[in-house]
Amino acid sequence: MNNLRRRTGSILVSFVVTSTSIFAQGVDSTATDSLLIRDLERELANTVISPAPTSGARPPRNLMNPEISVIGDFRAGYSSTGPRNVDAEMHEVETALRSAVDPYARADVFVAIHGEDGEFEFELEEAYLTSLSLPFQLQLKAGKFRSGFGKINRLHPHVLPYVDLPFAYRNFFGSDGLNDQGLSLSWLVPNPWFFQDLTIEVTRGPGENESFMGHESNRLLYVSRLKNFWELNPNATVELGLSGAVGPNEFGRTTLLGGLDVTYIWKPLQFNVYRSLTLQAEGVFSRQDSPTRVVRTWGGYALAQYRFARRWLTTMRVDVSDTPADPDWNERGFSVTAGWLLTEFQKIEIGLQTREANEMDSSVQAVVRAVFAIGSHGAHEY
């Protein structure tokens, strides 16, 4: 009430003042000025401070955009076999989009364009939702993802310290590794002594794969991995992984896979960017049932990786592998890779590899690859 009276009063006053100022106009400029100042002062006194229009000052809408990064993997090389011995290709351009979806989940999407024989094809490499808040230390992943079988299947090729996948992975899962669609549940085992994580995945079965194949019936692919991790001391760690997979194969029968991986890393805390040593060995054991017979095969690799300077990394790897369908076709190989890590965002690797199959069909390959990353800072691997 009081307020209303005051407001009516001020309107009246300003009306009177304004009319006087109209009359006074053109008569005396100093009078006009002083009236103007009085008007202005009254206006200022009466103005309710409201937030300034923010159209220009608003943070850009793209603040909500996911973190985006693009990774390029260019390769040029020589191969002693095949009709074309020298080649160059933009092997992969991967775009990663990652963000929290809401307070309960995050999403990671990786789309890739692959180059092969001069053609480019689009691939949805991974796209999955990860829960952040399930009870009992569980974490659920849903979508298309690289399977957790073994130590390196989850890793994208450009982070591996060598140019090609180990023979065992390529032979048992294909050149892109085991990558399927479904669910993955991981449980952080409440083990008071050391880190232990149990992952169980149920997926539809991949489209094209040497060990497994999606089936028309309700048969699904089940994969599990138990990861155990110990810190021996602040500078050294050991990881031991046990993996298993069971699912339908191309014959509609069952393939059983078992995996064992051991990784030892020595990385002195104080100078971890200058020196480190990784020793890793992995074996994959397969039992494939076909209409005519049961085939038992295996493959594995062992590697040593040594970082001897801030920018230099070398890796040596020995490969032995059967092919899942044929225990008599056995490949062996040896490779050396030297990596020059210019910064965290660029590396150049030179790899030399020999391959011999059944002690006859032998080949030599040399590859140079350049990997670059632009955009948001990715996570480091361990």
Added chain:
Amino acid sequence: MMNKTTIRTRVLQAVVAVVAVVAAAPGFVQAQGRLRVVTTLPDLRSIAEMIGGDRVDAFAIATGFQNPHFVDPKPSYIRRLASADMFITVGLDLESGWVQPLINSARNRRILVGGEGYVDASVGVPLLQQPASASREQGDIHIYGNPHYWLDPVRGKVIALNIYESLIRLRPSDKDYFAGNLQQFNDSIDESLASWMTLIAPYAGAKIVAYHNEWPYFEERFGMNIVDFLEPKPGIPPSPSQLAKVIHLMQSEGIRIIITSPYFKKDAAELVARKADAVVVTLATSVGATDGIDTYLDLFRYNVSALVAAFEQTGYKRQTSP
């Protein structure tokens, strides 16, 4: 006699009960005892211990002699984070390469960004070197500003305030206790700072050279003047041309001190020191960098006395003000 179905039900109940107890055990324990605090750097651990006193159990992921940009996200840290009540990070983009994978795997909502136990220690800290534009052409620049703010004890008081506010959010019943500790922390910073300033005052404005751009807050507080770096750009290892440039600069300006950090190789700094007749001083970037640096206050005590000793050794003459 129980029939088969009853036995099956009983067994199932027993299994569910065991699983529930095992899975809930960590949560049960922490509700009774001290708050479990995990920090990225030992400096944050030290401050959390001073404010939290005997109500907290604090663990730091990084050690004091480690490069905070390149800490390895070992799975063993995930165990700590899974049962943590509070997670304290320097924030900005200092730990961007390793904190995300750890807290995303921790399955602990309390410590996710926005969770009740998530503490970004940089909130409210006045930042230096906020870039107007950002491109990796400039090296490993930090898009929000230089993140090494804990190297200024006065900004340390803001860190302490952030930690205090989170502690009273989680344990409102202990508010007075935490408030008393905060007051004590602030007082000891003020007192110590006065004595450190007295020690270093004669060298105010002294020109020095640093290995990496991680000292702007320390430099500003203690009146140093860092004129160049051994790294040509942040995060890019020293190049011969940069070292030559620095040597010329040191010779012409009479600069005789190079400061570096425990986690950088010393060869480049020592080479420059030989050419420019200077000394290399390894300052502590974090609590625990060397023996005897056990608390956040020790950090500055050590750095100030190391610098003063270097000034005395090189016979630095106080510049008379005009």
